[in-house]
Amino acid sequence: MIYLFTAFYAEAQCVIAHYKLKKDTAHTHFQLFENEELKIRLILTGAGNIAAACAVSGTFGEFPPGKGDFLVNIGSAAADANDPSVRDGEIFLCNKITEQTTGRTFYPDVIYRHPFAEAEIVTQAVPYRGANETQDPENGAGARLYDMEAAAVYQAGAYYFGPHQMTFLKVVTDHGVAGDGKTGQPEQIGQKIAAQEEAVCAYIDSLRRITEEAAEECGCGAKQDEEETDIRRLTEDLHASKTMEAMVRQHIRYWTLSGIDYRTVLKEMYASGKLPCRDKREGKNCFEEIRRKLL
Incomplete structure (x- = not known):
């Protein structure tokens, strides 16, 4: 089974439509969409680390994962507008996750071939506010993204999965909180993620094949x-x-x-x-x- 976690419906809409996922109305604490035939479940966590951790823990308390299952976190991320290594609307696979409040770092294993650029993602308790807010002079080269859920998803998921079973895909949808105190609007976020639908779903399909073939060969x-x-x-x-x-x-x-x-x-x-x-x-x-x- 492939378990997909996104914060908002706008981030998940294109995937829900692509795989014809149906909403399971039996779940009231968080929204769950699934296609049992394709072995895909998608869960909307809501924004922030507490909501994300609760959704991950609640899901796997009800659906204990198998050794061949995967957790995939898909969503939007912010980036410094002046970072030359990041383009608006670009998709990244995160090879390092940093929790800003504690300074802890986590490293999902990148063992499967993929077509994406790789980046570090920093998970914050509040929306990214723009350049120089959380700059680290020792960060070194490479793209750096910002979100509010990845570190919580990883830590909650680690109770059920190994690092080799968790993947984090993020699309750059904004460059921090604007002057009006808002980040990108849901419609704009959805459009930018939908533009990456082919690449995202091709990657999900590659994980599905690994899961299916492993089950067949068992x-x-x-x-x-x-x-x-x-x-x-x-x-x-x-x-x-x-x-x-x-x-x-x-x-x-x-x-x-x-x-x-x-x-x-x-x-x-x-x-x-x-x-x-x-x-x-x-x-x-x-x-x-x-x-x-x-x-």
């Missing part, structure tokens, strides 16, 4: 046994923790379903002496090298 005898052997051997030789073991499993599943020849890369790593590793630290670095070679 229990498929010899092939599954081969994957399990690879997973078991690699996790042992990486000295992997439980968290890394889950990542190894997800990566090998993805490489298999995508037709990526990961076994040749592993064979080269063993031949060069990089595998097996001596400890967890070396194993983590080795796994990152494997990922770079295959992505």
Whole structure:
């Protein structure tokens, strides 16, 4: 199942129409739209971190997710109008999430091929007010976006998903609170997100294929046994923790379903002496090298 979370209906409208999602009127605390045949559920969280966290927790309290499920946060974001790396209406996949109030950072695993530019997103308790409000001189290069939900969605989702099962897609729809105290209007936000409908839905479809093919292959005898052997051997030789073991499993599943020849890369790593590793630290670095070679 693909679980989509957006703050407002305007952000979700094009996806709801594209997948013919129907509203489930049995839910009163938050709005839920679904298409059981396509295995997609979309939830409107409302604005802000508390609303987002409650919607995520409430959803998965009612619908416990499976190992092959995905959480996708789609929505609008603000950006500095003077940032040359960001264009109005551009879509980004967020590879780093910073919670402004605590300074905590979170890193969704970007393990699936995608066509998007990548960016950091900063989650604030109030709407972004424009340049210089939250500038960090140590931020370095790269695009930076601002919203009010991503960090809460990630933290609530982490109780049910691994970092490799959560994706954050944001469309730049404004450049902070205007002089009248308002950000972009719902109609304008909806139009800018709708302009990215093809790219967003193509990405959702790629996640759906991974989920469906994994379900079809579950229990498929010899092939599954081969994957399990690879997973078991690699996790042992990486000295992997439980968290890394889950990542190894997800990566090998993805490489298999995508037709990526990961076994040749592993064979080269063993031949060069990089595998097996001596400890967890070396194993983590080795796994990152494997990922770079295959992505």
